Amino acid sequence: MTTLIDAPPSDADGILPATRKSAGGGLGQYILVRFLLIFPTIFILVTMVFFLMRITGDPITAAMGGRLPADQLQERIQAAGYDRPILVQYFEYLGQLATGNFGRTLTDNRAVVEMLTTYGSATLELSINALLVALVVGIPLGMVAAHRRDKAPDAVLRVFAILCYATPVFFAGMLLKLTFSVWLGWLPVAGRAKTSSELALTSLQAPTGIYWLDALRSGNMAALADVVAHSVLPAVALGLLTAGIFLRLVRTNVIGTLGRDYVEAGRSRGVSEYRLVTKHAYKPALIPIITVMGLQIAVMLGGAVLTEKTFEWKGLGFQLANYLTARDFVAVQGIVVLLAIIVAMTNFIVDIIAALIDPRVRY
C-alpha cells in the first residue's frame, strides 16, 4: 500500500491527491475495539503496580524491619492483613478498586479518592501547560529545522532538541528558577499562585481546581495573570522535555514529505518552498505527533513528579514524593494506579483523534 503511505491530505491548491476512504471496518467499530482494550490495559497496569510494590516484601517489614522488635513487627503485619497470601490480598484489592474504593492514606487518614481529585487537577493543569509549551516550541522549530535542512539553524535546533530531552527535568527546572526567579526576578519562585489569588480561586463556588480555568470563569483577570506567571517556569521545564522529541519528529517527517512526488510536482509548478513547508508538508508530518503525544503523556507525568517538587506545585507528583518519603503505601499505590489509568485513557483518546485525522490508522 505504498500509495496510501505516501498520500498526504488533500488541499485547496489541488496538488495533493484525495485520501481514500476506509475499506475496512468503520470508525465506530474502531472506537469500540480501542475502548474495550482500555480494560485489559488498566488491569495489567494495576496488576503490575500491585506486585511491583510488593516485590520487596510487605510494606511494614520494608519500612520497619530491624527497627521494631520482631513481635511488634509481626503484630503490625497481621493487623494490616499483610500476612495473608498475596493472591488473597490482590483479589481483595481488585474488588475494592472495582467499587471505586482506593482506601485511606496512612499518614493523614484521607480518602485516597478525595486526595486524588484534590491534587489531580493541579497535575492536569501542569500537564496541559507543558503540552502547550511542547507543541508551541517543538512544531514550529521542527519546521524551521526542516526548511533550513543542513544549514546553521538546523544544526543549532538539533543540538537544542538533544539538550531538551537529555537534560533531567529537575535540573532544567532549577536552572530556569535560578535564572528567571532568583537572578532576574521576572517570574515567581514557586507555587501555583500568590496567596491572595489562591484564596480567591479556592473560595469560588464549585471550583475546578484548574486555576487558570477558575480565574477565567470568575473573570478574575488579576488572578489569571498571576496564575499564568506562576505556570511559566514549571510548564517550560516540563514541556521542553517533550518539545525536543516533537522538534526532531516534525523535522524528520517534514523532510521526508518534502521529498515526495506530490511536493516535487508542486515545486515544479512554481509553489514557493515556504508555502510547500507551511501548507503542504506540515500536515502529514503532524500525524505521527498525535500518536507520540499519547506516549509522551506517560513521560510527562513521570517528569511532573520532579517538576512539582522543584516548584512546590502541589499536585499528584508533589504528593507522590511526600507519600513516598512518608512510606504511605496506600497513597502511593492510589496515585500510581490513577496515573496508569490516565495514561491508558489518554492513549485511547489519542488513538481516536489519530483515526479521525488520518483514516489510514483504522486499517
Place this chain on the structure above:
Amino acid sequence: MTKSNKALHGAIALAGISALALTACTGPSGGGGTATEGAGGAITYGTTDKVVTLDPAGSYDGGSFMVMNQIYPFLLNYAPGTADATPDIAESASFTSPTEYTVKLKPDLKFANGNTLDSSDVVFSFNRVKNIDDPNGPASLLSNMEKIEATDPNTVVFTLVAGNDQVFPGVLASNPGPIVDEEVFPADKVLDDDAIVAAKPFAGQYTIDSYKKNELVSFKPNPDYQGLLGKAANDGATLKHYADPNNLKLDVQQGNIDVAGRILTATDVADLESDSNVKVHKGPGGELRYMVFNFDTMPFGTKTPDADPSKALAVRQAIAHLVDRDVIASQVFKNTYTPVYSYVPKEFEGATEPLKSLYGDGSGKPSLDKAKKVLADAGVTSVVDLKLQYTDRYGTSAADEYALVKEQLEKSGLFTVDLKSTEWTTYTKERRADAYPVYQLGWFPDYSDADNYLTPFFIPGNFLGNHYENPAVTDIVKKQLVTTDKAERSELLGQAQEAVAKDLSTLPLLQGAQVMVAGTDVQGVEKTLDPSFKTRLGVMSK
C-alpha cells in the same frame, strides 16, 4: 493564505501576545507581590512547619500548636513580650488552696459558631485531652491534674495531685490548654481537621476562613474574642506552608510573603542578614536539638534478644563521649546553633552543664579513649550496629547534622550506623510505636520554666515514651515542681539534670534561638519572639 487560516493564525498570535502580556502584567515577583498581598492590612506568614492535627488532644508539636494559638482560647496566656501566664478568657485564676486552682471565666463567652463557651466546655476540654491520651497528644503535661470540676457556669476548679505546682499556670497556657466546643468535638477520639474547620468551634483571636491542610490557611479576626491578646493588629492573616525552606527564603526575599518563620536553614538566615529588603529578627533561645534512646529497642535494650541494661548504658555513654558538638555547630549550622551540655538551656534558672564534665574530654570535646573504655568495661567487644533515624521536621540541615553524627561515630571504629530519614507526620507516630531505636527530636518549650525541659521528658508516661524510668529522678523532678523556695528549687533542678545525665535518656546536642525574617515594612515581629515561645500572628502588621 485562506480566510480561515488567517483567522486561525490571528487567534494564535493573539493568544500568544495575551499570554505574554498577562505575564508581563504580573511583573517581577519581587516588587509587585507585596503591595497586592498587603492590601487591607492582611499579613502572610510562611513556614515549613507542618500541622499534624488541629485537635488539641492529638498533637504536641510546634506546627499544630502555632495554628491552635490563633484560633482557640486559653484560660491563661502570655501578654506579648512577657513569660508570665495571666488570665486570657479567664477573669481570674489562682490557687485557692495548695492543691486547688480556681479559674473564673469572663461572662458571655461564645464560639464562632454561636455556641456558648462556659465552664462545662472547659471541663470537657481538659478531661478530653487526658482521657484520649493520644500517643502524640499533650496528656503528659496534665499529669499533676487529678480532676477538674465546674462549680458554676463560669467557674472551674482544678484539683492537683501535688500542691503548689509552680508551673500549672504555664501548663494551662500550653498545648493541653486550648478550650474546645463540647458540642463539636467527640469526647473519646481525635476529630478530623476538615470537620473542625466546618464546625467553627473557634473562640480565639482568629477564626479559620479557609483551610487546605499543610498548604494554605486563611485567618479572619474574631470579633467576639474577649481575651488577653485583644484585637489583632491586622485585618487578617494567611499561613502558607512550604516543603522546601529554599522556596520559603526566596519568597520572603521577593516580598511574596511578609514573614518567614520556622524553619529556615542556617545558611539562608546568614544570607538574609545581608539583604536590605528583609530584616532578620531573633528572640530568646530555648530550642534544643537532641537524640533520644529507646530503652526497649536500642542496642542491648530490654526487648532486644541480647538485652543487657549495663551494656545499653555503655552504648549511650560511648555515644556521648564521641559526639563533637562544636564541629556540628560550626560546619552545619554556621554557629547559628551553639553546643549544649545541659538538659536545660542556660537562659533558665537552675540550668547546669553536667554533660560537659561527665563525657568527652571534660571540656566539651570528644574522647575516643573514654568511649573505648566504657564499652570494654561493660563487655561490649564487637562493633555496635546502631539504627539512627532523623526527620525533616527540624529543617533540611538535619540531614547534614546526622550525617556528621554518623561520621563521628563510625570514625571511632566502635559503631556502624544505619541512618534513615522519615517524613514528620509518619515519624511522630512511628517513634511512639518504638520503631526507632535511636532518633532525633527537637524541643520548643511550652512555657518559660526549667521544668518544661524535665517533666515532659523524664517522668513515667512522658512525651518521649522511650521507656525510661528512674524513680530517683522522678522524685526529684516532682519535688522541684512544688518547691516554692527559689534557691532550694534551683538546687533540685541541678540534681535532676545530674541524675539524668548519668542515665542518658536523651543526649542534647545543640541549642538555638528563635528566628523570623520579615519584610522591612512589617511591624510587631519582635513582640512574638518573646520568652513565651508562642507565635502570634495578631501582633504583626504592615
